[in-house]
Amino acid sequence: MRVRLSVAFVTALLAGAVGLPGPAFAHKPVPDPLAKATATVAPAVMFVEVNWRGQLRDRSTGQVYADSDLALTIRCSGFGVSSDGYLITAGRCVDPADAMVVFAPALTDRYVRSGRITEANRTQFLGNLFVNAAIEGATPDAPPVRQVFVQRDSAEPGRTTGEAFPAKVVEEQEAALGDLALLKVEKSNLPMVALNKGADPAVGTDVLAIGYPTAQPNEDSANQVTRTGSVSALVTEAGRSTVQTDAAVALGMEGGPLVNLNGEVVGMLSHPPYGAGPPTVAVSSTAIAAELQRHGVHNDLGKLDKDWRDGLDAYYAGHYSDAIAKFDAVLAVVPSHTQAQEYQQKAVTLRQAEGEPTDNHLLLYVGAGIAVLVLLVALLLFLRARRRRPAPAPASAKPSDPLAPSAAPADPAAPTSAAPVFRPATDEPQAEPTAGRPVTAGAPSFSASPVPGVPVAEPPASVPAAPVFAEPVLPGAPVSAGARPAQARRPLPSLVYCSNCGLAAAPGTEACATCGQRFP
Numbered sequence: 001m002r003v004r005l006s007v008a009f010v011t012a013l014l015a016g017a018v019g020l021p022g023p024a025f026a027h028k029p030v031p032d033p034l035a036k037a038t039a040t041v042a043p044a045v046m047f048v049e050v051n052w053r054g055q056l057r058d059r060s061t062g063q064v065y066a067d068s069d070l071a072l073t074i075r076c077s078g079f080g081v082s083s084d085g086y087l088i089t090a091g092r093c094v095d096p097a098d099a100m101v102v103f104a105p106a107l108t109d110r111y112v113r114s115g116r117i118t119e120a121n122r123t124q125f126l127g128n129l130f131v132n133a134a135i136e137g138a139t140p141d142a143p144p145v146r147q148v149f150v151q152r153d154s155a156e157p158g159r160t161t162g163e164a165f166p167a168k169v170v171e172e173q174e175a176a177l178g179d180l181a182l183l184k185v186e187k188s189n190l191p192m193v194a195l196n197k198g199a200d201p202a203v204g205t206d207v208l209a210i211g212y213p214t215a216q217p218n219e220d221s222a223n224q225v226t227r228t229g230s231v232s233a234l235v236t237e238a239g240r241s242t243v244q245t246d247a248a249v250a251l252g253m254e255g256g257p258l259v260n261l262n263g264e265v266v267g268m269l270s271h272p273p274y275g276a277g278p279p280t281v282a283v284s285s286t287a288i289a290a291e292l293q294r295h296g297v298h299n300d301l302g303k304l305d306k307d308w309r310d311g312l313d314a315y316y317a318g319h320y321s322d323a324i325a326k327f328d329a330v331l332a333v334v335p336s337h338t339q340a341q342e343y344q345q346k347a348v349t350l351r352q353a354e355g356e357p358t359d360n361h362l363l364l365y366v367g368a369g370i371a372v373l374v375l376l377v378a379l380l381l382f383l384r385a386r387r388r389r390p391a392p393a394p395a396s397a398k399p400s401d402p403l404a405p406s407a408a409p410a411d412p413a414a415p416t417s418a419a420p421v422f423r424p425a426t427d428e429p430q431a432e433p434t435a436g437r438p439v440t441a442g443a444p445s446f447s448a449s450p451v452p453g454v455p456v457a458e459p460p461a462s463v464p465a466a467p468v469f470a471e472p473v474l475p476g477a478p479v480s481a482g483a484r485p486a487q488a489r490r491p492l493p494s495l496v497y498c499s500n501c502g503l504a505a506a507p508g509t510e511a512c513a514t515c516g517q518r519f520p
Helices: 002-018 033-044 100-114 119-132 285-294 303-317 320-333 338-354 360-388
Strands: 045-058 070-082 086-090 133-136 145-152 165-172 180-185 206-211 225-237 240-245 257-259 264-270 281-284
Touching (some): 033 206, 045 086, 045 100, 070 285, 119 133, 240 285
Antiparallel strands (some): 086 180, 206 225, 264 281
């Protein structure tokens, strides 16, 4: 019973451990894939500002269209691809040939304002510039002056110091030839993204477009925006593989990343070839990876970015202390990491309000360990009880009926411990004596006893059976009800028997020790 109870207890304990419910948190952050993907990539998205200074000259005549240099600024987006300072942006943002998209309209506006051309001639004059003019420096064939600055988080347009880092153009591609540009800033521990290393996303895949639109509510600042959408098509245009999206992207977001819900970049936002509309296509991550490989740039996450991602994982899992520790590690390296500051404060607030969640897996392991321990204890108790249980007694004959025949020993050669009891045979049934009950009057009971000092031995099994003797019944003696016939006995052939009472005696005995009858 004790063992059965122990097993039942263990079974209940195991069932309880497996079914342990998790704690409920009223304010536990919902693991929103969109929010988490945005947070993963946002620190690496950059505000790119390109300051141009130069002249528009006629290619055939060398004529300068303006009396002074034109100073213009182009604003785009970009994203870090290596922790040692490499960035990707759109080629049209930094390529002089594509800068005509900005320079020609700017020069046309100047001509209209100064009265050199009329409003009616604006379109014709603009078309002539695109066909015949080129952007050059102070002297013919000299390149225009180009300065590139990048900023993180909330940017300040026109800033060239402090958190605005000057960038070197490693390579740029015209829009029609790829629209990729690789930049380098002299800064370590630059937040970066991870490129999608698999196949291009399938049509219908959810994506996020992140960047800095040109049109901002406040002209004194530029802030990131995230536009959601999906992949609408996979197209190869002008020799480049592109991913088209239906996300509502805007001018200024070109160069920014197109991201899947795992926080991986699947493309760089760009424009349709030869178009000036919104950047509704993205150069695939495969083309970006090839550009990085060509310049020996490795897209491997550094410790800073791993800590940031680990912190987000812990935060959305509700492990606030772990998240805070990871965010602290990020801030120790980059104190200006705005996203780490924000999420650290969220984690602190939630930990104070809700505490740390209980790990269901830990409870399961503890319950399983207790169950194993109880099983071992139950097993030990079971074995101990078995050792203490007395061994079953060997089978032995019940007290023999005085009239029952004696069983022959298994080994005929083995000596017996006591002489058998013999009764004389009789033709009449004899009542069985009962302990504590007198024998019926007139029918005495006779029992044979060994003669004192005379050993009695069981005859060997090879001795032939002796004649059967029956107990005599005295004449006129009544027979008790229920009496049964006397059992046959084998007398020992070496003894003599009293003719009166049937007592066995040794040869040579003169008289019966019981009734005094003399032996012949």
